[in-house]
Amino acid sequence: MTQLQDPIMLQETREAPAVVARLLEHNAAQVQALAERLRAQPPRFVMTVARGSSDHAATFLKYVFETELGWAVGSMAPSITSVYGSRLNLEGALVIAISQSGASPDVVESVQAARDGGALTVAITNQESSRLAQTAEYVLPMRAGEEKAVAATKSYIASLVAPLQLVAALKPESELRAALEALPHGLEQTMALEAVARSRAERYRYAEAMVVLARGLHYGVAMESALKLKETSGIQAEAYSAAEFAHGPMRIVEPGYPLLVYQSRDQAAELSLETYRSLEEKGAELILIGADAELKAPVRLITPAGHPLTDPVMAAAALYLFAGHLALSRGMNPDAPPSLRKVTLTR
Template sequence: MSLQTAPDPLMLQEARQAPQVIERQQRQNAEAVQHLAAALRERRPPYAVTVARGSSDHACTVLKYALETQLSLPVASLGPSVHTLYGTKLDLRGALLIAVSQSGASPDVVENVKMARAGGAMTVALVNVESSELAHEAEFVLPLCCGEEKAVAATKSYLASLTAFLPVIAELHPDQSLKNTLSRLPEALTQTLNLEAEASDLAERYRFADNLLVLARGLHFGVAQEAALKLKETCGIHAEAYSAAEFSHGPKRLLAEGLPLLGFSSADAAQSATLEAYASLVASGADLRTIGPSAGSDLSTPQTGHALTDPVASALAFYLFAGHLALHKGLNPDAPPLLSKVTKTR
């Protein structure tokens, strides 16, 4: 009589779909990308705002750095409750509003899109459920193209949220390097999946951690925010994300309590400053391990060819890390206590 092994958690199964999701997204969204890029050339917004919750909001942090560094477009995060709870109709005339949601079902995000569009903003929804109310209310829609996401902990929808707007930026930027890199991104993500055993080995170091501080800078900071959320959701670890630049302004005190660190490294303009900060922390006795494309990272991810796409591979490698950390802790990452797949807020 043979013993059957339990199937891998849905979280890991869905994370492994990332290369196919991104390839499908690029192929199916090609026409929508052209329409949106043309509208942005014609109606150049003076600034942009994002509206989202949870993992989607962390994707917006990455998108903020992308729009600001590549298009010189200032980006702010909208507080959804300013409109839905406090009743304020913000003056967003001429602005670009980007709403991000896997389900497209959260009333506060939908209501802000309706308010912004009625007030003269250009509204764009990055959404997985194309029949959702959010997709209906936005002027432009960039589908995430994930297919159904069953795991409570979002993985492929977060990764797809990171990439959905990048082809638009590539169309608006005079340099063709991003466009060329995007075509090779699914291959780079496939290479990242080959790191799963290494991710599991690194996760083993943290199996007894109850608290964890996650550090990053620049384009990777939104990945650090997402990592802290996922560690809470899937592993029951009290994790918090900090900018490596801000960490020494007070939070560094926590190192005296023996809290371990997980840092995201980069191979872009933030690399030198980030590595300098990490070296200083290690010299102070910090227990720090790193994930990312920077040379010497403990979990070294592929350099994808562009600063905007490197965080996608880093996030995917982290999901492998987090899924296996949950398993090392004897937890099921698909069944986090008290949580459900869709959270509707007002």
């Protein structure tokens, strides 16, 4: 097989700094209008609607909203509306749908049902003319431009930043606003990790399985990481909360077993570190992404220090660099994963 030297997946990952800068600039008015509405009428609760990578972004949103705003966030199963025909009582709720394409019928139908039922509906989508954007009351565009690779990268990063910008508008006194302004530069620094990712990926070219661990704000990124490793390299990767892994799954860890772990700089950092140290004692081999830590991990992609809420964004970008080069080291084209296509329409 002729090895692809610069796949679209990696090219689009490198666009992340510009995408985030564009989103922050051009979404400011929509975000401010939505924030004013939410301050005037705080939601009873929040529900998200999404699938795939977008659902992993929704998991990140859950942690952000619950830790920063104290708003309880649940996840709607689109099939409740599209397959079972049930209607949830969403009066006074905030319903946020996330979809790169904005085309999946079940997500659109769920948002329409939520709006008809009295919920305030928001779409985070890359397609401003999509059915989803037309259905929701408010739209926060991802501003990612056309995304050609099957594996979402820059659109996923945008879907992490969009809710952060809303939280910054709802809490203007916080340090988050300044952190978002600095984020494009932080992502540019993250792109400088690509040479490290390329050189380290070769180590795992024969890996058949991998576990991804994180806690809190990084957990949605861990879920996304497992998906990307499956999509681009065919590795049987599974994501777990570092808090849950010791409850049984740790049984699979043997000497040399590869674990991709995320280390934060927030309240969960020390607890995660305890878990990672115990895994190293069992002989596991760690791939460390995020904050540096006193671990033996032979592979480290240390992202720039930012804010606890923006650190996961840079960690996701670093993972995409690693995943893309891991696929290349395995002789695979990450732009053409077997049996997959860019837009999946589900009901």
